[in-house]
Amino acid sequence: MKKLFLILATLTFTFSFSQQTDFPKIRKYRISYLNEKIQETSGLSILNEKLFTFNDSGNTPEIFELDKTSGEIINVLKINGKNKDWEALTNDGNNFYIGDFGNNSGTRRDLEIYKVPFENNSLKNDSLKIISFEYPEQTEFIPKNLSTDFDAEAMIYLNGKIHIFTKEWSAKSTTHYSIDPEISEKQKAEKIESFKTNFIVTDASYFDKKLYLIGYTKKTEVFLEIFNEAESGMFFKEKPEHYYLGSALSIGQIEGIAVDETGVYISGEKFHSPLGGAKQSLYFIPKGKLKH
Template structure:
């Protein structure tokens, strides 16, 4: 009897999960593995039809243009910037915005976003030609979270980390990675202000997972991330008014686990579909290679 009851409970739990979640297991959409130079990919962004990524902390301050078909490196772009903890990449059509605001410990007081003119970056040529790497610099956009009053070290136990950002309506929109509350808060930063500014909190949503990247396309916000159990999810929100996303529940997709997908850290969307990147994921029984995925637009349910 106990065994039957347990089966019923498990089935009920699975049914409830299925009713709330669409399953879009993306392993079948893997189109390539990322090269060693970008095995810690930590963001994706499309600008002028080209797809870019970079590595996070502990790596050189470089951007990479990658092939949208298979994730292979087309060219490398060196910078004169500092990669304290690069975590997000956005663009306004003329400039790149590099979010150097990774804050796992919750101790940083130097959160910033680099603004880099795309024209300088685009002057570089393919890395396959010796000496083709070019350096560029940028300006700093400094900000802080006014709600954060404590800066003692709490590794992955704070709510003031961030890895996701988009550019929209002349502003930069940051979506936090809240380790404790398993939510995300939407902050706005003005890219035209040069002095230290406070990020404006506009809305919060209980995702149930930590958000690792964001993309905006056709009045929809795409947030991707994972749980401590390595489950990977994608939430797709509809913009209900300019720059507001959390008034309605999103479409909630289960994508698989990091054990087979890699640690998902990047997302970018265009008219063709969704590009997703994941860094190398190590676990007790092995390692998952850094991976690159493309999900055709028609595979998402309306």
């Protein structure tokens, strides 16, 4: 994922550099640079007031607990599974859900979500379950690197269901699907609604009846949109709040977001191109400080 984005960023940013005049939107809210062990932080989740992250595809199958004020690693939780392409992390208050459904080329037929109980600050790997699914609208699996609309890196848990928000490379939209975590056999994800974001969505968070979607464009612009829950489990009926957060060249490749009553946590992967770059970072925007 990362290398593909870097190539696109290098090619496109040259033509848009003059328009990028406001790099440090959230840079001032950086808590710290993250440990070298998590250069590819690909999601965030808050459980029992603790902050967790993980690395994406090809890395070791483990979750890192981070200190909220320093970004330091407090604990490492190992998963009895394979990190084929982990891209999203959420929880229901008792279990972690890890989305192994990264699909940049659109060819995967083994989309999965790990469900792992979390008790006494440790994972119960002996109770790990795998939730398998497919997109019923996807009828072909021909490689379409960075042009498929059946990729995903964002999910939340709400009302007993897992809600996935797709990363649509071609349409620059997101489609909201739901999955039943209690079904053991492979299931068809249920399409709920769609929204034209004009950026690719890389993570999601839900708090206080609001959905937070974060992502970026090929020009390295990072955006956040906040949707009101107009109806139970429905978010795209009203126009969202729209925020420009800066450029990946100064804040990193933004891949994680988690929200609680204090504010918004955001994480970014290490980013490098001939035009600039940024180290892997953790940010915290206090409640009320988001600005358009």
